[in-house]
Every structure is written in C-alpha cells, then in structure tokens.
Amino acid sequence: MSTPDAVHGADGTAAPGAEAVAAAGADEVDLIVAAWRREAPQLDVEPLEVLSRVARLARHLDRLRRGAFSAHGLETWEFDVLAALRRAGSPHELSPGQLLVETLVTSGTMTNRVDRLATRGLAERRPDPDDRRGVRVRLTPAGAAVVDAAMADLVRAEHRMLDVLPREERRALATLLRRVSAPFEQGS
Incomplete structure (x- = not known):
C-alpha cells in the first residue's frame, strides 16, 4: 500500500515523494526523478537517474x-x-x-x-x-x-x-x- 508521500511510477512500482527521498539521504537527482514520477507517472524517467548525474558532474568538473x-x-x-x-x-x-x-x-x-x-x-x-x-x-x-x-x-x-x-x-x-x-x- 502506498503512503501519502509515494506515487506509482510508469513501471508500476512505488516511487517515493521528495520528503521520503530526502530523508533517505538522496541527492538532487533523486528529488528531481521523484518529482517527475509524481507529476508525470506515464513517463519512464529512468535515464535521468544516470544522465542528470553525468550532466551535474560535468558542471562540477568544469x-x-x-x-x-x-x-x-x-x-x-x-x-x-x-x-x-x-x-x-x-x-x-x-x-x-x-x-x-x-x-x-x-x-x-x-x-x-x-x-x-x-x-x-x-x-x-x-x-x-x-x-x-x-x-x-x-x-x-x-x-x-x-x-x-x-x-x-x-x-x-x-x-x-x-x-x-x-x-x-x-x-x-x-x-x-x-x-x-x-x-x-x-x-x-
């Protein structure tokens, strides 16, 4: 059963809300992915989990x-x-x-x-x-x-x-x- 701060992602699995993700020691990308899964559950946003981190890492490296x-x-x-x-x-x-x-x-x-x-x-x-x-x-x-x-x-x-x-x-x-x-x- 889903808690109030969780939604279901495009794959049908529970996707935690921002509060739960932040409490778990997540990074900014986890928060972005959770928000997209909440706001647009029909989208498979899995690539963001890798490529958004690569983009952010590239900015830090630059x-x-x-x-x-x-x-x-x-x-x-x-x-x-x-x-x-x-x-x-x-x-x-x-x-x-x-x-x-x-x-x-x-x-x-x-x-x-x-x-x-x-x-x-x-x-x-x-x-x-x-x-x-x-x-x-x-x-x-x-x-x-x-x-x-x-x-x-x-x-x-x-x-x-x-x-x-x-x-x-x-x-x-x-x-x-x-x-x-x-x-x-x-x-x-």
Whole structure:
C-alpha cells in the first residue's frame, strides 16, 4: 500500500515523494526523478537517474578544471592547446590542422588562439620543414612549464574527486562511460 508521500511510477512500482527521498539521504537527482514520477507517472524517467548525474558532474568538473587552470593563469582553451602540443611528444609541435583535430575548433579560432599563446610566449610558430608554405606550432619551455604545472594540479584535484570510489569501481565506471560515449566519439 502506498503512503501519502509515494506515487506509482510508469513501471508500476512505488516511487517515493521528495520528503521520503530526502530523508533517505538522496541527492538532487533523486528529488528531481521523484518529482517527475509524481507529476508525470506515464513517463519512464529512468535515464535521468544516470544522465542528470553525468550532466551535474560535468558542471562540477568544469569548475574544478577552470580552477586548476586559472591558478596557473590559463583559460581552459589555452590549456587545451598547450596540452595538445605537450602530448604530441618531442619536439612538442603540431600543424594548425592537427591542432584543429585535437581541440575541435575552427581554423579562424585556432589562428586567434595561436596568436594569443605566441604573444604570451607559451607557443611559437615555426616554418614547416616539409612544406615551405606551412607552419608548425611549437610549445615553448615557458608553455611546457605552465601546462605541466596545471596538469599536475588538475590530476590531483581529479583524484580527490574520485576518491569516493575504490580503484576497481573507477575502472568499471570508466568502462561503462566509454561504452555510452563511443557512438558520439566515432562521429567526431
């Protein structure tokens, strides 16, 4: 029998109301799902239980990353470009086209970004030895130092964020998220 603070969901099972969910130590998504089940019991809102948490976690992660980067005087886009150059391996340079692929921006945007990084002394343009008309963008020693420091801070912060899960659960979560995101990544 249903209590006054419970309703039946689309699957016929009792869905607790907000008061019962909050009393059980639930999170905001549990409250949202309970409200939708109460207000629109004909909808199967099960995807919200996963994807709303992913969306909220993405917002928290974005703030965490921006904090790690700003501590080193970097914007997120600056970190993205410098990190792509750093990951390229010695001599830590890429063509503008390769940077476009790595950072998913337009060529006009990339030109502006490289200009700004060069002005700050974090990257430099060099002639492409294989193409007289081409250029390569190279990470400077100052750029390497700042991106390495920002990355170290980011990884420490992300470890703290994931410390609530044992290593085995982190691996399982990574596997599940890879499966969900794979169809989107293949289209990139």
